[in-house]
Amino acid sequence: MFDQKGYILLESLLAFLIITLCISIYLPLTANLLVAIKKEKIDVDIMRIAYEQSQKIALGQEIDSTWQTGENSYGINLSKTNERKGIHVQYNNQEKKVDILSITATSP
Secondary structure, eight states, X not given: OOOOHHHHHHHHHHHHHHHHHHHHHHHHHHHHHHHXXXXXXXXXXXXXXXXXXXXXXXXXXXOOSEEEETTEEXXXXXXXXXXXXXXXXXXXXXXXXXXXXXXXXXXX
């Protein structure tokens, strides 16, 4: 009959090669997605903090100077220029600014 001693070895090596190629393509994609998700999470956190601090301003409360979320710590500043108030949220070298139009009522 046929001598198939080397066939099983070749088939195993080919299957191992295919699995290795799939994993080598999948892992860098997954790592890049995790990095992008972390950056987006920081952006969402910054915007959420700015929104919550703007709600405090609307209620007449003092804003927080720092904010801790997980392992991240954010700095918060309030800026006032003429009729506008702004909230500045800093994380590392990244800063987001949210300007709030404040209306002051004046009596005639």
